[in-house]
Amino acid sequence: MRTKEAIRSFAHSLNIDLIGFTDALPLRADAASFQTWLEAGMQGGMHWLERRPLARHDPADLLEGAQTVICVAVSYHAAHQSAPHAARYAYGRDYHVVLADKLAQVLAFLRQADPDIQAKICVDTSPLAEKPLAVKAGLGWQGRNTLLINDCFGSWLCLGELIIDRAYAPDSPAQKRCGSCRACIEACPTGAIRTDGSLDAVRCLSYISSYDDEEPCDLHGTILGCDICQSVCPFNRRPLSCREEAFLQPNPLTGSTAQKLIALNQEAYEAMRRDTAFCRLPYARFRRNLVRAGLMPPSA
Ligand code: B12
Numbered sequence: 001m002r003t004k005e006a007i008r009s010f011a012h013s014l015n016i017d018l019i020g021f022t023d024a025l026p027l028r029a030d031a032a033s034f035q036t037w038l039e040a041g042m043q044g045g046m047h048w049l050e051r052r053p054l055a056r057h058d059p060a061d062l063l064e065g066a067q068t069v070i071c072v073a074v075s076y077h078a079a080h081q082s083a084p085h086a087a088r089y090a091y092g093r094d095y096h097v098v099l100a101d102k103l104a105q106v107l108a109f110l111r112q113a114d115p116d117i118q119a120k121i122c123v124d125t126s127p128l129a130e131k132p133l134a135v136k137a138g139l140g141w142q143g144r145n146t147l148l149i150n151d152c153f154g155s156w157l158c159l160g161e162l163i164i165d166r167a168y169a170p171d172s173p174a175q176k177r178c179g180s181c182r183a184c185i186e187a188c189p190t191g192a193i194r195t196d197g198s199l200d201a202v203r204c205l206s207y208i209s210s211y212d213d214e215e216p217c218d219l220h221g222t223i224l225g226c227d228i229c230q231s232v233c234p235f236n237r238r239p240l241s242c243r244e245e246a247f248l249q250p251n252p253l254t255g256s257t258a259q260k261l262i263a264l265n266q267e268a269y270e271a272m273r274r275d276t277a278f279c280r281l282p283y284a285r286f287r288r289n290l291v292r293a294g295l296m297p298p299s300a
Pocket of ligand 1: 088148
């Protein structure tokens with residue numbers, strides 16, 4: 001079996017910025033808050049969140065014999081990035097693909113020393129509560145904007161997990177450091193961040209840009225995702241930068257001007273969005289968002 005130190009050092013060689021270990025026991029308190037959140041209807045149209053709500057906080061439901069969850073985070077923040085028409089996470093390659101590939105390499109590394117190890121890779125691909133697990137593994141704390149925040153990297157992180165049926169000593173959880181700061185609550189133009197520590201997803205511009213087809217709404221210049229609550233966070237002022245090449249090179253859509261985006265026909269859009277965060281934004285919604293972001297007149 002590989003040591004934690006060997007796993008950490010291998011992970012860092014793959015540009016994984018943060019790695020932590022935690023046990024695979026159920027997260028009972030988080031499961032209860034999650035249930036309250038669902039009952040209040042804050043998931044809106046994301047009905048997939050209602051499936052297996054208890055499993056979401058019990059890694060052993062995803063892997064029989066689960067003992068440890070290895071939580072990882074990769075920064076996607078680079079100072080030179082300007083993706084004025086989309087949130088930063090959409091800048092380079094789709095993080096689901098990038099992190100799953102890194103976790104597959106970590107698993108191969110574990111299997112070289114321990115071929116029988118059973119494992120499950122998750123990058124928002126399974127019903128698993130990724131932020132509470134990352135907190136428990138010591139990667140950071142859940143901020144008032146509900147995102148995982150790390151002292152050095154801020155919240156510009158995407159998360160992934162490797163659940164394994166081997167026991168490792170757990171790391172210590174990080175302490176909350178938001179204090180009395182309410183910058184995210186005050187900056188959110190739609191009032192999505194609530195004072196009780198939860199987020200009303202239905203009001204969040206990130207949700208509206210991705211899922212809501214009904215309500216005509218000002219997207220405040222973005223056609224995919226929203227970073228307002230992250231941009232104002234004091235922990236995001238001078239974050240350590242992204243080292244991952246896949247996130248540093250703009251994809252064809254985030255590299256384009258508004259004029260070029262407006263001129264795209266469906267065929268060209270389909271070809272460009274593969275392996276980017278836009279793969280979850282169908283063409284009709286992309287066109288609708290160009291209007292709602294104020295980049296295209298409704299008649300175009
Ligand atoms: C659904 C979802 C969304 C929804 C809802 C977001 C949300 N905060 O719940 C929408 C579409 C809005 C969204 C937006 C974004 N998302 Co998102 N999303 C998810 C997803 C799939 C599930 C999150 C979830 O379970 N939400 C449900 C709520 C209940 O969970 P929670 O925030 O953890 O709730 C806890 C607290 O709020 C608290 N709580 C809840 N209710 C109450 C009530 C009381 C009284 C109290 C005290 C506490 C409390 O307890 C809960 C349980 O611990 C995760 C991936 C995953 N599988 O985990 C990615 C994930 C959270 N998203 C991510 C990202 C990057 C984003 C965006 C930044 C993208 C963008 N730029 O547009 C925005 C950020 C918006 C924001 N401020 O959250 C990353 C976050 C990385 C990080 N640093 O934390 C994740 C982890 C994906 C990943 N693998 O990297 N997302």
